[in-house]
Amino acid sequence: MELDFERCYRAVDSRDPRFDGWFVTAVTSTRIYCRPSCPAVTPKRHNVRFLPSPAAAQREGFRACLRCRPDAAPGSPEWDNRADVVARAMRLIGDGVVDRDGVPGLAGRLGYTERHLHRMLHAELGAGPLALARAQRAQTARVLVETTDLGLAEIAFAAGFRSVRQFNETIRDVYGRPPSALREASAAHRTATPGTITLRLPYRRPLHAEALVGYLAARAIPGVETVDGDGYHRTLRLPHGSGTASLAPRDGYIQATLRLTDVRDLAPAVARCRRLLDLDADPEAVDAALAMDPAFTETIEKEPGVRLPRTVDGFELAVRAIVGQQVSVAAARTVLAKLVRACAVDGGEEMLFPGAATVAAAPDEAFSMPAARRRTIRALATVVADGDLVLDDGADRAETERRLLELPGVGPWTAGYVALRALGDPDVFLPTDLGVRRGAAALGLPDDPTALAAYATRWRPWRSYALIRLWRHA
Numbered sequence: 001m002e003l004d005f006e007r008c009y010r011a012v013d014s015r016d017p018r019f020d021g022w023f024v025t026a027v028t029s030t031r032i033y034c035r036p037s038c039p040a041v042t043p044k045r046h047n048v049r050f051l052p053s054p055a056a057a058q059r060e061g062f063r064a065c066l067r068c069r070p071d072a073a074p075g076s077p078e079w080d081n082r083a084d085v086v087a088r089a090m091r092l093i094g095d096g097v098v099d100r101d102g103v104p105g106l107a108g109r110l111g112y113t114e115r116h117l118h119r120m121l122h123a124e125l126g127a128g129p130l131a132l133a134r135a136q137r138a139q140t141a142r143v144l145v146e147t148t149d150l151g152l153a154e155i156a157f158a159a160g161f162r163s164v165r166q167f168n169e170t171i172r173d174v175y176g177r178p179p180s181a182l183r184e185a186s187a188a189h190r191t192a193t194p195g196t197i198t199l200r201l202p203y204r205r206p207l208h209a210e211a212l213v214g215y216l217a218a219r220a221i222p223g224v225e226t227v228d229g230d231g232y233h234r235t236l237r238l239p240h241g242s243g244t245a246s247l248a249p250r251d252g253y254i255q256a257t258l259r260l261t262d263v264r265d266l267a268p269a270v271a272r273c274r275r276l277l278d279l280d281a282d283p284e285a286v287d288a289a290l291a292m293d294p295a296f297t298e299t300i301e302k303e304p305g306v307r308l309p310r311t312v313d314g315f316e317l318a319v320r321a322i323v324g325q326q327v328s329v330a331a332a333r334t335v336l337a338k339l340v341r342a343c344a345v346d347g348g349e350e351m352l353f354p355g356a357a358t359v360a361a362a363p364d365e366a367f368s369m370p371a372a373r374r375r376t377i378r379a380l381a382t383v384v385a386d387g388d389l390v391l392d393d394g395a396d397r398a399e400t401e402r403r404l405l406e407l408p409g410v411g412p413w414t415a416g417y418v419a420l421r422a423l424g425d426p427d428v429f430l431p432t433d434l435g436v437r438r439g440a441a442a443l444g445l446p447d448d449p450t451a452l453a454a455y456a457t458r459w460r461p462w463r464s465y466a467l468i469r470l471w472r473h474a
Contacts, residue, residue: 008050011036012043018204018284020073023050026062032176033057038068055135056126063176071139071174074202075280081426081461083397085110086124089117090132091393094271098133099160099264100239109394137161138174140267145171145179146186147197150263152179158263197266200253203279206305209249211472212277215309218329219320222337223344223351231255235352236272236312238265242352245273245312254279275393275424278307286426286462290469293458295443299469306472308464314391314422315384316353321417322376322409323369335368342366356384376409383407397423420464429456429463439470 156167231248241261343354
């Protein structure tokens with residue numbers, strides 16, 4: 001991946017946080033790498049190299065700056081926006097697939113050989129899948145060292161390392177000090193509550209938190225999600241167990257309190273919370289593009305940074321989409337709450353949204369909906385449970401939409417809604433949606449589906465964000 005030196009150096013010299021996550025600054029005189037907004041004195045030009053990822057910097061022997069913490073910067077918005085193999089690989093690595101299934105598992109999910117996948121990632125990011133996963137492991141381990149009282153050996157395996165020795169060596173290489181020194185320096189920030197981790201999830205400004213939390217609150221399923229004065233809270237189904245997440249917007253970051261039954265799920269939980277709140281987006285780029293249309297100029301000035309509310313579970317979102325066909329948001333919540341209660345194991349106050357296999361086998365009484373819609377949900381649950389349809393960030397967007405449309409009762413609106421929120425496609429538009437048409441009319445735009453779809457082409461490649469704004473105007 002080629003980085004323009006002058007542009008990167010200007011970003012570093014101005015300490016511009018908008019470039020955090022796009023690249024890292026490697027300083028050859030100190031062998032330290034930083035994020036572009038690092039408050040340290042700007043290094044001299046001849047001592048600077050710009051690299052596309054922390055993994056690339058670590059691979060070349062640089063260690064992370066302890067002041068700006070470049071490994072904790074927001075992720076590159078490219079990995080959310082793009083639909084190619086490299087972007088899909090980065091999203092899967094972020095969700096911990098390499099730690100769980102190894103590089104062969106990652107390559108199998110993407111449909112490429114390990115060798116070719118390594119070549120593609122190395123060409124663009126300066127590091128292969130193992131190095132990228134190692135960088136994430138180091139960050140996960142640092143969070144656990146600094147925020148919990150878990151034993152260091154337990155942290156090593158929870159973060160995905162194969163041995164304590166590998167853990168110690170990696171932390172020394174990446175942070176320039178042993179794990180015990182990181183722990184001593186962070187004694188005031190640790191919590192003794194087992195399985196509870198509090199951390200900051202950074203984002204690029206601006207973020208319209210009211211719009212984001214309000215959207216989720218209107219659709220919150222009782223027992224699974226709640227919204228109160230302390231933020232948004234929900235249960236999580238994770239690779240090694242279950243958990244809960246409490247997410248509270250703050251100035252420049254989201255405060256996340258995670259309660260996990262298995263700390264190996266920290267990286268997947270963080271990745272899914274970031275995905276849910278669209279925290280790796282570049283809102284200035286999106287707003288600048290949409291503001292070129294006079295219809296959006298005023299609303300963007302009043303409400304900058306409106307994000308795309310996404311999901312922590314693709315299957316859950318697909319069920320929501322089917323249930324929400326031609327019914328109100330409130331009615332959909334009622335139906336979904338009944339399904340969750342019917343499938344709950346313990347019936348407690350906090351319940352997980354049921355998995356695909358459970359929904360496929362649920363009795364008819366669990367579905368408070370027409371028979372045709374019930375059959376559609378069963379068909380969806382069956383193909384997801386069998387592994388024939390994957391609904392996560394690593395899925396091929398075009399192929400997934402095609403497979404969805406093959407299911408009985410799934411039309412373009414439903415497939416598009418799943419692509420919008422489960423797959424994170426930034427360029428989805430739903431011209432037949434009643435709320436979209438009402439929002440368009442409120443802004444003086446065409447509300448006929450055909451005319452509106454034609455008009456919306458000027459919002460590419462950010463039609464998903466235009467869609468959210470139209471819903472807010474409905």
